[in-house]
Every structure is written in structure tokens, then in C-alpha cells.
Amino acid sequence: MKNYVFGAVSAVALMSANVVVAEPKAEVLHWWTSGGEARSVAVLQQEFADNGGTWTDMPVAGGGGDAAMSALRARVLAGNAPTAVQLKGPAIQEWYEEGVLADISAVAEAEGWADVLPASIAGHMQCEGSWCAAPVNVHRVDWIWANADVLEANGIAMPTTWDEFNAAAEKLQGAGIIPLAHGGQAWQDATVFEAVALGILGADGFRKAFVELDEATLTSDAMKSVFDQMRTLRGFVDPNFPGRDWNLATAMVMNGEAAFQIMGDWAKGEFLAAGKAPGEDFLCASVPGEGFLYNVDSFAMFDVDGEDNQAGQALLAKLIVGQSFQKVFNLNKGSIPARVDVALDEFDSCAHLSAEDMAASSEGGSLLPSYAHGMALRGAQSGAITDVVTSHFNSDMSSDEAVQQLATAIANSL
Numbered sequence: 001m002k003n004y005v006f007g008a009v010s011a012v013a014l015m016s017a018n019v020v021v022a023e024p025k026a027e028v029l030h031w032w033t034s035g036g037e038a039r040s041v042a043v044l045q046q047e048f049a050d051n052g053g054t055w056t057d058m059p060v061a062g063g064g065g066d067a068a069m070s071a072l073r074a075r076v077l078a079g080n081a082p083t084a085v086q087l088k089g090p091a092i093q094e095w096y097e098e099g100v101l102a103d104i105s106a107v108a109e110a111e112g113w114a115d116v117l118p119a120s121i122a123g124h125m126q127c128e129g130s131w132c133a134a135p136v137n138v139h140r141v142d143w144i145w146a147n148a149d150v151l152e153a154n155g156i157a158m159p160t161t162w163d164e165f166n167a168a169a170e171k172l173q174g175a176g177i178i179p180l181a182h183g184g185q186a187w188q189d190a191t192v193f194e195a196v197a198l199g200i201l202g203a204d205g206f207r208k209a210f211v212e213l214d215e216a217t218l219t220s221d222a223m224k225s226v227f228d229q230m231r232t233l234r235g236f237v238d239p240n241f242p243g244r245d246w247n248l249a250t251a252m253v254m255n256g257e258a259a260f261q262i263m264g265d266w267a268k269g270e271f272l273a274a275g276k277a278p279g280e281d282f283l284c285a286s287v288p289g290e291g292f293l294y295n296v297d298s299f300a301m302f303d304v305d306g307e308d309n310q311a312g313q314a315l316l317a318k319l320i321v322g323q324s325f326q327k328v329f330n331l332n333k334g335s336i337p338a339r340v341d342v343a344l345d346e347f348d349s350c351a352h353l354s355a356e357d358m359a360a361s362s363e364g365g366s367l368l369p370s371y372a373h374g375m376a377l378r379g380a381q382s383g384a385i386t387d388v389v390t391s392h393f394n395s396d397m398s399s400d401e402a403v404q405q406l407a408t409a410i411a412n413s414l
């Protein structure tokens, strides 16, 4: 673990009579490569440059970040970790336990992070009491997106129950429209699955299943209903779904080829990047049921040599949690700020709904970490669940068989 002092000194290359402060540098590994994502990360690159930093970009394409995480492991094993890495949830603690993360507590304390971040978010950013990651945003996962014109032309309102969703989908199918835009990649199957699970299991059931890994809940009749609904949804996707990237699925909703997409609000970043307006061109609604599945993007700094790299890490950490970055970045990204003191007046109706629902679920005990986006479980357990979800979705496996496989996979992963 490396400790560096940053404090109130700006990381811009400062030169005084006898002190030369290193010029901040950072090689940044991330998976923000879609249109909306690239626009968002450009905000950070610009702020870093404006503050004297030199950014080396290491984008690794692949929604959900699986490919980026493989690239990270290879770099760390080769003894050549990037300076800053998009990393989140329990994976932060897993890397901390490997002894390869830098301690950014000096920045966190100088910037008063503890006063501006909700405890639920701050907890993910701390490792044994020190700060080991900087949060960027709060993405909500449990959303349904829709093409407004397609729904209107077919006399369909945004569904509020899964039965309504299924009825609307059948009607759309009859009219020759693809009901559900989906990309058959394991993480996208998992994203849809957890949104369905939240609606059907309820917040307590979701927590028992995907946070506590309670076997009775994993094999319950309610969980069988979740797999039943997944089977129904499988009938609403087009034949070309395997392997499709999530942003191409969003584009299908945008251009009216498909009606709905079940995806986190990074999809909103795509709509916005294409100049589409919420409430006019596209609609957003939380999936049927209570609760809020959060997915907080964050950056961890890896233990690297060189004062310039360390100055880069300190500068990045400071900017990431800074008020101005949190506003502009999240306006582009589709998420809401992680900080509680960023005014939301420039944000759209979907962001307002997200912020209101997040506050209400936090109050009511239904604010839950996304398992599919690495917020709830360690990699071995979330991977075990996703393997079952995706093999069920891509075969004729029964729901009975799926819940049995789920219980076995979890038991073997512990």
C-alpha cells in the first residue's frame, strides 16, 4: 500500500524556488466505448488535461466490463498495473486483499468525501477503514426503456406489471414489431434476470437470494416464477439476438425496430447522445415491483511507482468526486451523481425519478446492490449465478432444473 500526501496542493505542475511538483500522469483502464459512454469519459479526460494532467487511454470494449477485468488481471500479473482502473463493488476489496491498491485517503480526507457521499456508497469505497476507490455515479439497473411513438401507435401504456408487459409484447409481436431488444451476452441476460427477480421476489426476497445467497429463496417457487418469466421474455426477442452489444439493442428501440429494452440507465446515455428526448422520443419506467438496484461506477488506483503517476492518481481522485465533474459526467452518462450536494435542476425526468426512488428505497429498506453489475457478490458467486441464468435463457432448461442448478452452483462457489 502506498500513501501519498496531496492535501490542498493542486496537482498542476507547480514550480517554486526549490520545489518541483511532478506533472500528473495517468493510464486509465475503462470499458466506456459506446457513443454515450465515450462522451462521458471525455468529460474526465478534459478536466484532467485542464488541470495539467496527461491521460493515456486504455479502453477495453465490452459492456459490463468482463473483458476489461480480464485485461486488468493480465496487466497486474505481468507486474504492470495501470494507474487508474474502472472497478466497482466487492471487486475493489478483492484487489485490495491482493495488496495492489493505492490508499487515496489523503485526497478523500482533504476533499471531505465522508460528508458528501451517502454511507451506502462510501462503504463500497473503503477497505479496512482507508479509502481505496472514488465513486463516479449511481446507475440504476432496474429500468424499462421504450420507443414512445411505437407504444402510442399500438395503443400501449408503459407496463406496470409483468402481466401487462407480456400482454403488450404479444400485441407488438402481432403488429410485426420486436417486443424486446436484447443482446445475448451473459451480462445482459443477468441484467434482465435481476430486474425480473426484483419485481417477482420483492426487495426482501432479492436480498435473501442475491446478497445472502439463502438456499431456500434460491430454490423457491418465486424463483421458479422468475425463470418462467425469463422463458416468456425469450419468446419476445428477435432471432439475431446472440452476441449483440447492448448499445445496438438500444439503437433498435431508438429507430422503432423494437419497442422495449430492459437495461440500466447507461442506455439513457445512448438515447441522449443520439439527440433523443425523454418523455418525447423515449420513455423510462422502473421495472414492475418495488425497490432500486444500484450500480456505482468507481475508480481504484493501483500501487505504481513514480511521483508523476501518483500525482495523476491524486488529481484523478479529486476530480472524480468533484462537484463539477459529477454534474457534467452524469448528465451525459445517464446516471445520477454519487455526491448528495449536486443540484439536479439540469437533469431530466428519468434522473429525477431515479433520485426520488433511490431516496425512498433507502428509507424503506429496498435499496439493493446489483448482483449483475458486481455490486452484491464476489466474482465467483456472481459468475456462478450468471452461468445458470444464461444457460437457462439459451436452452430449453425447465425452471425446476434452473433453481436446482442455481443452488448447486452457489454451493460449489463458496
Ligand code: BGC
Binding pocket: 031, 037, 062, 063, 064, 065, 139, 266, 295, 296, 297, 373
Ligand atoms: C457500468 C456502466 C456501463 C455499462 C455498459 C456497467 O456495468 O456500470 O458504466 O456503461 O456496464 O458497459
